[in-house]
Amino acid sequence: MKKKHSRITARLIRRFFSIYSIIFTLMAVLILTIAMIFSIYQIRQQTIAKTTLVSSTISDYWKSIQEKSYYLASLDDLKDYLREYKKKPSPEFYEKINIRLSNFQSLDSTLFFVMLEDSNGNTFHSINDYQSGIIDAVRSEESYQRAAQNHSTCLSPIQNNNSTSDPAFFCSYIASHSINGEDYLITLCYSAQTLLLNIQAGSQGLDHLEIFDAQKNCLYHSGKETESSILPDFVNNSTRMSEGKLGLHGYQHFRIDNFFSLYTIGSVSASHLLTNISVVLLALCFLYFVPLLIVLLSVIPVNDHILQPMVQLTKEISEFSLGQNPIHIHETNDEIEDLSRSFQTMCININNQADELTKKEHEKAVTYYKLLTTQLDPHFIYNTMNIINILARQEAYGDIIRVNTALTRVLRERLNTQNTTFETIENELLALKQYQIIMDYRYHNQVSVDYDVDSSLMQYKIPKNILQPMMENSYYHGLAKEDGSVTGNIELIIYTMDNEIIIEISDNGHGISEEALAVIRTRLKEETSIPGDRAHIGLSNIYHRIQYLYGDSFSMNVESQGTGHGTTIIITLPII
Numbered sequence: 001m002k003k004k005h006s007r008i009t010a011r012l013i014r015r016f017f018s019i020y021s022i023i024f025t026l027m028a029v030l031i032l033t034i035a036m037i038f039s040i041y042q043i044r045q046q047t048i049a050k051t052t053l054v055s056s057t058i059s060d061y062w063k064s065i066q067e068k069s070y071y072l073a074s075l076d077d078l079k080d081y082l083r084e085y086k087k088k089p090s091p092e093f094y095e096k097i098n099i100r101l102s103n104f105q106s107l108d109s110t111l112f113f114v115m116l117e118d119s120n121g122n123t124f125h126s127i128n129d130y131q132s133g134i135i136d137a138v139r140s141e142e143s144y145q146r147a148a149q150n151h152s153t154c155l156s157p158i159q160n161n162n163s164t165s166d167p168a169f170f171c172s173y174i175a176s177h178s179i180n181g182e183d184y185l186i187t188l189c190y191s192a193q194t195l196l197l198n199i200q201a202g203s204q205g206l207d208h209l210e211i212f213d214a215q216k217n218c219l220y221h222s223g224k225e226t227e228s229s230i231l232p233d234f235v236n237n238s239t240r241m242s243e244g245k246l247g248l249h250g251y252q253h254f255r256i257d258n259f260f261s262l263y264t265i266g267s268v269s270a271s272h273l274l275t276n277i278s279v280v281l282l283a284l285c286f287l288y289f290v291p292l293l294i295v296l297l298s299v300i301p302v303n304d305h306i307l308q309p310m311v312q313l314t315k316e317i318s319e320f321s322l323g324q325n326p327i328h329i330h331e332t333n334d335e336i337e338d339l340s341r342s343f344q345t346m347c348i349n350i351n352n353q354a355d356e357l358t359k360k361e362h363e364k365a366v367t368y369y370k371l372l373t374t375q376l377d378p379h380f381i382y383n384t385m386n387i388i389n390i391l392a393r394q395e396a397y398g399d400i401i402r403v404n405t406a407l408t409r410v411l412r413e414r415l416n417t418q419n420t421t422f423e424t425i426e427n428e429l430l431a432l433k434q435y436q437i438i439m440d441y442r443y444h445n446q447v448s449v450d451y452d453v454d455s456s457l458m459q460y461k462i463p464k465n466i467l468q469p470m471m472e473n474s475y476y477h478g479l480a481k482e483d484g485s486v487t488g489n490i491e492l493i494i495y496t497m498d499n500e501i502i503i504e505i506s507d508n509g510h511g512i513s514e515e516a517l518a519v520i521r522t523r524l525k526e527e528t529s530i531p532g533d534r535a536h537i538g539l540s541n542i543y544h545r546i547q548y549l550y551g552d553s554f555s556m557n558v559e560s561q562g563t564g565h566g567t568t569i570i571i572t573l574p575i576i
Contacts, residue, residue: 020292028284032277039276040251043268044244046205047253051266053202058211058264059257061195062155065173069186072104072114073177082118083180094124101126113138113189117148118182138172138187146215147174148185155213155260158192158199158220171195171219207250207269214261235263309336317343381407387441403441406434410468421549422576423465425494426458432467432492439475439486446487447479453494460501461576463549466542467492470505470569473539478509478567499575506568512560520558539569550574 072078078100085093101114105126113134114126125135138144147154156172171192177184203209203222210229211220216236218229234245235254244253250269257264309332329340384407391400410431429451436449449471471490479488493504512520524543539558546554555572 017292024288028288031280031284035277035280036273039273040246042276043251043273044246044253047244047251047266047268048242048255050203050206051253051255051264054199054209054211054266055255055257055262055264057198057202058195058262059259061198062173062260062262065188065190066153066175068108068111069173069175069177069188072101072186072188073179073184075100075104079180082116082184085122086118086180086182089122097124098126108190110191110194111188112191113187115187115189117185117187119184134189138189141172143172143213143217144174144185144187147176151176151183154215155219155262157218158195158211203266205268206266207272208267210263210265210267212263212265216263219262231263232265235265313340313343381411383442384438387438391441399441403438406437409434410438422461422463424459424461425453428462428464428467429453429458431465432471435468435471443475443486446485447475448489450489450491452491454496457494457496457501462501462503462573463542463546466546466571467503467505469539469542470503470571473569474505474507474509474567478507480509496575501573501575503571503573504568506566508566510567511563511565512558512567513563517558517560524556524558542571546571546573 078097081093081097081100085097097116101116101124105111105114115135115138116124123135127134141156143154143156146152153173153175156174158171171190173188173190175186177186199209199220200222206222209220209222210218212218212229212231216231221229232245232252232254234243234252238254241258242253242255244251248270250267250271250273252265252267254263254265256262313336329337329344384403388400388403388407391403439447471492474490475486479486479490481487489508491504491506493502493506495502520539524539539556543556546556550573553574555570557570558567559570560567
């Protein structure tokens, strides 16, 4: 007996362990997900703030340098010296120009080099002859050569150096200016140390920072000197001024400066994201094992007095079948007795319900009709949501509202089971036009739909939800091309003849051969449709619903003059 007790207890423990593990895992996943989302949100906000701050810092820095270049180009005495030198080049005016540039440089402690170059290659500068090596260094920069070739404004890379006294590390602003009607290339070289300190202070908390100019050249990156940086694909392909991307390697956010078109990209690694949830992970591990040990110690003392009646009750339940006498009640004065009593009551109810099944056939038929009325093609909903997604990316908010409103009205009409029998022609047309709005967006207004409906019939009633499946059949089976496009014309005609309402919907699409038409007419009247055949979702659905309402007092025909001559569906209904 003790051996049997151990097996039951072990089974209960295993079952509890599996259920407990599943529940705890779901809760842990939920908690970790919330923690991760919160961590990502914090990192995202921090990255956006840091990137914005660095972008503003750099933009303000370059704006100040740009203003000084304009100021230099506007100096009257410099213009006079350059004009005289242009008339007659001489060492005297050459030296005056250099001295004026040197005086301009002395006004700014961070400015250590000024250079002008005219279209003939004459170079004027603010340095002594023994420092002339810096001229060659500046002119050899790619940014300088690009500015000279394109007569544009360029920025040199910001060179990151820990030294605060070495003037060999600088950033250059090169711009083309017109002085006295002639193009001059002005180069202002500044110590990059102040800018670097501001960038490093503003980017604290980011694992990596990169700055690119409008030509996608890297001006600064916070990695090692030997590392090379390229503009990430998601930034290069983006049409936004600011955007972020979360990936396996972490989170990246970029911002484009409106003034200089500088790309500032801040990155936070995945390990940084996970650091914020490490405490939550440790707490979850503790909470998993402590309650588990407590519960398991309380399960082991369960004895045969509790378990054996349950085993017997389980056997009786497994052997019960419809029509047999109910099981007897196990009097144990606990939950097992309540369970056996409840099962006895259930057995009695099942036997009683079996006698009433024949009375439910009519309700089953009504339920089946409602199912046919509200049947939807899931591809329609999926494609409509995809349209809304595309419009959202395009920020076409007016179009999103229009498509969403149309979808809501279509679903409301299809899924409204309060009245699943008849609807006025007017309301059916309103619902159909909402469906057409969605299809126009999906196929870019390549399908023209004409309505020719007798206005005196608007308040006449027809079976609900039969017009939209007919038009859907024309879209997907009449006008659809092999490449997925849908183009052509659809015409809906509703009129009366001989006390009957006649509905015709035609398209100028592929048409149907005689052999295929015979197969469609045969399948149309089958009680069950072929799985995967989308045509049966529409036409077969309509046929069986109308047959349920009218019996043999209606007709539904599919006509075509052959391949390439379009298709027409004609439904004839008695007037209600």
